[in-house]
Amino acid sequence: MKYWLMKTEPSTFSIEDLARAPKRTTCWDGVRNFQARNMLRDDFAKGDLAFLYHSSCDVPGIVGVMKVSRPGYPDHTAFDPDHDHFDADSRREEPRWFMVDVTLERRFSRVIKLEMLRAHAARELAGMQLLRTGNRLSVMPLDEVHWKFILALE
DNA sequence: GCCAACGTTGGC
C-alpha cells in the first residue's frame, strides 16, 4: 500500500464538501499536470491512503485522511466543452487526463498546519516533497515514515 | 497584492 498527499483549495472543494458527498466519496477531477497525471494513472491503487491538504487558504495544512476507492480512470470533465476543466486535446479514444475516486476516512480534530510540518522539515520530515520550495504538484507520494510521523502530530 | 518557482508554449 502507498501513501499520498492531495491538495485542494477549500474555496473550491473542501473536506466539508467531501464529508457531505454521497458515500463520502468524490472523483478527484481537474488535475492538469503531466507528472501528477502519470501518478494518478499508473501509481494510485485501490486501498492506498492519502492526506487531504487545504491550500491557498487562511491556515494551509492537512485536514484529514482519505482512501483511494477507485484507481486511475479517464477524467471525463476534460471531454465536456462546458466544463472549466475542458481540454480539446483530450479525446475519449485517447484520454489525456486521469482521475481517481477517494473516500473520506477521517477528519482530523485539528488542522496539522503547514507551519507545524515546516518545523520538522530539517529532521523527521526531511525530503518531504510538500516542503520543498517551489513544489507545485497537487498530488504527491509520501514516505511511510513521514506518514506515520505526521499522524502522530494530530 | 506580491513574488518566487515552476510548467508550458511557441518562435527560431
Next chain:
DNA sequence: GCCAACGTTGGC
C-alpha cells in the same frame, strides 16, 4: 533543442 514569454501555484 534552446530559450524567452507567459500563465499558474500557493505561501506570505
